[in-house]
Structure formats: C-alpha cells, structure tokens
Amino acid sequence: MINNSIKKINFNNKFDKISKYWSPKIIAELNNYQFKLAKFKGDFIRHHHPETDEAFIVIEGEICIEFDNKTEIIKSGEMIVVPKGVPHKPYSKKEAKVLIIEPRGVVNTGNISNELTLSSHNWI
Amino acid sequence: MINNSIKKINFNNKFDKISKYWSPKIIAELNNYQFKLAKFKGDFIRHHHPETDEAFIVIEGEICIEFDNKTEIIKSGEMIVVPKGVPHKPYSKKEAKVLIIEPRGVVNTGNISNELTLSSHNWI
Numbered sequence: 620m621i622n623n624s625i626k627k628i629n630f631n632n633k634f635d636k637i638s639k640y641w642s643p644k645i646i647a648e649l650n651n652y653q654f655k656l657a658k659f660k661g662d663f664i665r666h667h668h669p670e671t672d673e674a675f676i677v678i679e680g681e682i683c684i685e686f687d688n689k690t691e692i693i694k695s696g697e698m699i700v701v702p703k704g705v706p707h708k709p710y711s712k713k714e715a716k717v718l719i720i721e722p723r724g725v726v727n728t729g730n731i732s733n734e735l736t737l738s739s740h741n742w743i
Numbered sequence: 744m745i746n747n748s749i750k751k752i753n754f755n756n757k758f759d760k761i762s763k764y765w766s767p768k769i770i771a772e773l774n775n776y777q778f779k780l781a782k783f784k785g786d787f788i789r790h791h792h793p794e795t796d797e798a799f800i801v802i803e804g805e806i807c808i809e810f811d812n813k814t815e816i817i818k819s820g821e822m823i824v825v826p827k828g829v830p831h832k833p834y835s836k837k838e839a840k841v842l843i844i845e846p847r848g849v850v851n852t853g854n855i856s857n858e859l860t861l862s863s864h865n866w867i
Contacts, residue, residue: 627815627823647824649796649844652776654822672773676800676842678820691751696802698778699751700771718800720773720844 630656630678634716636743641735643719643727644743655719655740665708666729673701673721680715684708754780754802758840760867765859767843767851768867779843779864789832790853797825797845804839808832 633646633656641663643655659682675682681694684701685708693699701707728736757770757780765787767779783806799806800822808815808823809832817823825831852860 625810625815625823625826625829627817627821629821631820647798647822649798649824650827650846652844654798654824674771674773674778686749691749693751696755697751697753698771699749700773700778702749703774705749720776722774 630716630718633743634658634678640714641727642737643740645740646743648723651723652720653723653725653740655721656743657717657719658714659709659711659717660714661710663709664728664731664733664735665706666731667704667706668701668721668725668729669704671722671725672703673719673725675699675701675709676718676720678716678718680711680713682709682711682715682717685710754840754842757867758782758802764838765851766861767864769864770867772847775847776844777847777864779845780867781841781843782838783833783835783841784838785834787833788852788855788857788859789830790855791828791830792825792845792849792853793828795846795849796827797843797849799823799825799833800842800844802840802842804835804837806833806835806839806841809834 640658640660643657645653647654676698677693677695684691764782764784767781769777771778801817801819805818
C-alpha cells in the first residue's frame with residue numbers, strides 16, 4: 620500500500636453522509652475486520668451472530684442492548700462486546716451514533732432475515 | 744459465556760487506571776482481537792508491524808503519526824489504520840488518550856526491541 624492512501628478518518632464527517640437508521644456503512648478495514656458507522660434510532664430486532672463477537676462503541680448519544688436477563692445502556696465514551704452466539708436486541712429512544720467493529724462479511728441481522736437485513740454494506 | 748459477564752466499558756474509568764505513557768492496557772477482546780487503551784505523550788519509536796494492520800482511535804487530545812512521506816494528525820473523534828508493514832512513528836506533544844485495536848499478541852514496538860518494548864500487556 621502506498622502511504623498516500625493512509626488517511627485519518629473523521630467520524631462526524633462520515634456520519635453526515637448517513638441518512639438511514641440501522642444501515643451500517645464501512646469506513647475502514649483492519650486486516651479482515653471492518654469498522655462501520657451506523658445511526659441507531661428506534662428498535663432493531665433481536666438476533667445473534669453464530670460465528671463472531673461484535674463490538675459497539677458509542678460515539679454520540681446512548682444505545683440500549685437488551686440481553687435475555689438484562690439490558691445494558693451504553694453511552695458516548697463507552698463500548699461493549701457482544702459475544703458470539705448471544706442473543707441481543709439493540710434499540711435507542713433517540714438518535715445515537717455508533718461505531719461497529721466485526722469481521723468482514725457479517726450480516727447485520729445475524730441469524731434473522733427480514734426487511735432490516737442488508738444484502739451488502741457500502742463504503743462511505 | 745454467561746450474560747452476567749457482558750458489561751459495558753467506560754473509557755474514562757479505565758484511563759484513570761493508567762499512569763504510564765506508551766503502555767497499552769487491554770480492556771476487551773473481540774474474537775482474537777484486542778482493544779487496548781493507552782496514554783501518549785512525547786515520542787514513541789519508529790517501527791512497523793510485519794504481520795498486521797493497526798488501528799488508532801483518538802478518545803481525547805490529538806496524536807501525530809509520522810510516515811516516511813507525511814505526518815497525519817489525528818484528533819478526538821478521528822481514527823486511522825496503519826497498514827501492515829508500514830513504518831510509523833507515533834508522537835504527541837501533549838497527553839492524548841488513545842484506543843488501539845489489533846490482533847492478540849502484537850508487540851507494541853513491532854520490529855524493534857528496546858526499552859519501550861512491553862513483554863506482555865496487562866488487562867485493566
């Protein structure tokens with residue numbers, strides 16, 4: 620890789636390009652892992668990822684992740700790792716801005732396929 | 744994994760436990776990748792990682808990463824991925840707080856071994 624292609628990424632500049640909720644966009648790759656930005660608002664579906672852990676870092680606002688026996692509230696400046704296979708339902712009352720880190724090729728709705736499922740993730 | 748062990752992580756609470764500069768501490772794992780927090784101040788050494796890319800997310804303050812042909816300044820709310828094998832020298836005039844993401848087992852000084860090299864990384 621040529622050094623000229625190495626550039627810092629500003630989260631807010633990228634978030635300005637995202638209009639749709641629950642639609643993660645790729646901003647960077649680290650080996651075979653991807654960094655994706657997403658805006659959360661309202662309810663996502665309960666799902667799990669059979670093959671991988673998933674990390675959420677909250678950049679602005681706060682999100683809730685409902686597990687079987689508790690709900691974690693994650694705010695700006697906080698992160699959580701949801702382990703492989705653990706059912707979780709993300710939701711957010713107000714708009715929140717989130718950085719997601721997971722391996723390339725992960726389906727956003729995990730084991731569930733519905734109208735929220737994205738067939739592919741675009742770069743911004 | 745039991746759901747009770749799934750807990751959010753607050754970056755500032757963790758940074759309060761770090762006193763030494765250039766000494767990343769592990770806060771979370773995602774599959775075989777690790778999230779590490781570090782305080783930067785002053786000069787690190789020019790090095791490269793022959794086997795992996797490395798991601799830096801600035802949580803507070805700003806850092807500089809000097810490459811062969813340019814220097815990138817990364818501020819709070821920004822990130823950069825340094826590709827595998829690319830020589831880079833991190834430095835920071837003032838204290839900065841940084842989240843590093845890389846595979847488990849990466850040596851902090853990459854191909855260089857000197858007094859800054861950590862033989863292991865501790866959890867906080």
